[in-house]
Amino acid sequence: MRILRTLSLVLCVATLGCSSNEPKEKTSASSQGAFAPVAEVLERRCIGCHAAGGKKGYDFRSFESLMAGGRSGPAVVPGGPANSLILRAVRGQGVRRMPPAGEPLSEEDIRKIEAWIADGAKK
Numbered sequence: 001m002r003i004l005r006t007l008s009l010v011l012c013v014a015t016l017g018c019s020s021n022e023p024k025e026k027t028s029a030s031s032q033g034a035f036a037p038v039a040e041v042l043e044r045r046c047i048g049c050h051a052a053g054g055k056k057g058y059d060f061r062s063f064e065s066l067m068a069g070g071r072s073g074p075a076v077v078p079g080g081p082a083n084s085l086i087l088r089a090v091r092g093q094g095v096r097r098m099p100p101a102g103e104p105l106s107e108e109d110i111r112k113i114e115a116w117i118a119d120g121a122k123k
């Protein structure tokens with residue numbers, strides 16, 4: 001049995017995706033920690049335009065890609081909701097409102113993002 005496990009591990013590494021073992025990297029919604037409620041909102045409302053090569057360089061598919069920021073700078077300032085671009089964007093404060101068309105985010109969704117940032121934007 002150990003040989004089989006080793007073999008499948010080697011195969012997995014060899015194919016360099018290992019995607020079935022790393023669902024977390026796939027979409028933001030797979031997050032399990034403090035980030036999970038925010039990931040769900042981003043996945044539902046934002047990643048249609050902000051994935052790989054997303055608008056203005058913002059990719060919201062994972063905690064890491066969100067924290068990497070984009071061409072207008074960081075998307076999130078941990079502990080600083082008022083200075084965080086994603087929150088300003090969903091409220092249309094000083095930047096174009098996001099999403100640019102359709103329903104604005106519900107107050108409930110906005111509060112989830114705000115609370116998460118205020119609490120230090122943890123994974």
Ligand code: HEC
Nearest residue numbers: 045046048049055056072085086089090095096098099100
């Ligand atoms: C329909 C496509 C679309 C969706 C959905 C969308 N965005 Fe955007 N986003 C854009 C475009 C286009 C820009 C560039 C806007 C500009 O330069 O005026 C942008 C830019 C941004 C920026 C950078 C703002 C700046 O001034 O540089 C942020 C932050 C952002 N979006 C956050 C979000 C968030 C958060 C969501 C989900 C709540 C979201 N976007 C949903 C299309 C979208």
